[in-house]
Amino acid sequence: MTLFGFLRRRRSAPVARERLKILLEYERCLVSQVDLIAVLRQEIVAVVSRHVTIDPERVQVSVDRGREHSTLAVGIEIPNANGQKAA
Amino acid sequence: MSKVIVVTSGKGGVGKTTTTAALGAALAQTGQMVAVVDFDVGLRNLDLILGAERRVVYDLINVVQGVAKLPQALIRDKRIDTLSLLPASQTRDKDALTDEGVGRVINELRERFDWVICDSPAGIERGATLAMRHADEAVIVANPEVSSVRDSDRIIGLLDSKTVMAEAGKHMPKHLLVSRFDAARAGRGEMLSIEDILEILSIPLLGIVPESEEVLRASNLGTPVTLANPATAPARAYFDAARRLNGETVPMVVPSEKKSLLDKIFGRRAA
Ligand SMILES: Nc1ncnc2c1ncn2[C@@H]1O[C@H](COP(=O)(O)OP(=O)(O)OP(=O)(O)O)[C@@H](O)[C@H]1O
Ligand SMILES: [Mg+2]
Numbered sequence: 001m002t003l004f005g006f007l008r009r010r011r012s013a014p015v016a017r018e019r020l021k022i023l024l025e026y027e028r029c030l031v032s033q034v035d036l037i038a039v040l041r042q043e044i045v046a047v048v049s050r051h052v053t054i055d056p057e058r059v060q061v062s063v064d065r066g067r068e069h070s071t072l073a074v075g076i077e078i079p080n081a082n083g084q085k086a087a
Numbered sequence: 088m089s090k091v092i093v094v095t096s097g098k099g100g101v102g103k104t105t106t107t108a109a110l111g112a113a114l115a116q117t118g119q120m121v122a123v124v125d126f127d128v129g130l131r132n133l134d135l136i137l138g139a140e141r142r143v144v145y146d147l148i149n150v151v152q153g154v155a156k157l158p159q160a161l162i163r164d165k166r167i168d169t170l171s172l173l174p175a176s177q178t179r180d181k182d183a184l185t186d187e188g189v190g191r192v193i194n195e196l197r198e199r200f201d202w203v204i205c206d207s208p209a210g211i212e213r214g215a216t217l218a219m220r221h222a223d224e225a226v227i228v229a230n231p232e233v234s235s236v237r238d239s240d241r242i243i244g245l246l247d248s249k250t251v252m253a254e255a256g257k258h259m260p261k262h263l264l265v266s267r268f269d270a271a272r273a274g275r276g277e278m279l280s281i282e283d284i285l286e287i288l289s290i291p292l293l294g295i296v297p298e299s300e301e302v303l304r305a306s307n308l309g310t311p312v313t314l315a316n317p318a319t320a321p322a323r324a325y326f327d328a329a330r331r332l333n334g335e336t337v338p339m340v341v342p343s344e345k346k347s348l349l350d351k352i353f354g355r356r357a358a
Contacts, residue, residue: 011275012277013273014276016279017279020237024287031244
């Protein structure tokens with residue numbers, strides 16, 4: 001084994017540091033994202049329900065994480081006909 | 088004013104119980120009234136580390152449920168009379184602890200003690216969240232190793248969201264205690280350095296406890312390391328950490344041959 005290879009094998013801490021940095025950056029926003037989606041979902045259901053009768057189970061909120069921007073997709077299933085509220 | 092501290096980590100076996108006993112003893116050795124509370128229901132160990140395992144009659148669950156009064160359950164240390172232990176139950180389930188009941192007991196402890204130090208179980212489940220729930224400050228114990236640092240980050244997230252303080256919109260002060268640090272291996276680049284860990288977690292450093300056989304010796308004897316042999320490196324590290332918790336400024340002793348590292352740590356803590 002060359003001296004260079006020997007050194008590279010021994011110094012594993014820098015690899016650990018880089019792996020951790022990348023992982024934690026991802027995990028931190030993962031946690032806040034889960035919270036954000038739950039809040040958005042709740043509020044969207046509340047707003048839409050004021051006008052249309054919907055099944056909260058049939059509301060989908062998802063995020064697609066892209067490199068430059070992310071896309072927030074909201075899918076709400078609205079029943080046809082007499083779905084309108086009396087008021 | 089009394090202070091409630093949770094000693095937590097996420098990862099198991101990193102040194103929470105050792106730290107609770109050593110910090111609790113070090114603070115009590117200064118004459119302040121200290122209670123250490125074992126939240127590791129079903130796997131209690133703080134009694135053993137403090138050499139009080141044969142004196143346990145009642146436990147935290149008994150007090151929470153009103154079966155015993157707090158003074159009946161508290162065990163006063165035979166060597167340091169300002170140190171008391173509230174043990175965990177060994178037989179009951181952690182579900183017997185309610186958030187409201189724990190809050191009541193913590194408030195009662197606040198009235199009697201200057202410091203209430205809660206030894207958290209490992210993990211991020213109910214036992215761990217209950218232990219941190221009513222704390223004013225947190226000591227996060229981490230080992231210089233990837234999985235421990237990752238779990239510490241997770242625990243910091245919980246401290247900032249699941250505690251009474253966080254829910255009231257207040258910021259909970261957090262302190263990092265790096266334990267089982269091996270200066271020689273860190274120096275050779277085989278182990279995460281203190282600097283690496285501080286950069287990743289970005290919370291202030293409370294102390295660095297070296298890997299030491301004195302810790303095992305102290306636990307064999309059932310004596311906190313600060314009492315078993317106050318002159319040893321881990322004992323000195325815990326004494327210094329206790330003084331910093333107390334608000335004193337104590338120079339950080341980095342177990343390292345390299346002086347430049349020491350300077351870097353200073354710079355970071357001051358920043
Ligand atoms: N500085 C140290 N040097 C050497 N050994 C240590 C050190 N600190 C702790 N240990 C040892 O590591 C083991 C685990 O320590 P401890 O019980 O304090 O961890 P813990 O975080 O409370 O574990 P758990 O998550 O299971 O509650 C014990 O055997 C203890 O003696
Ligand atoms: Mg423990």
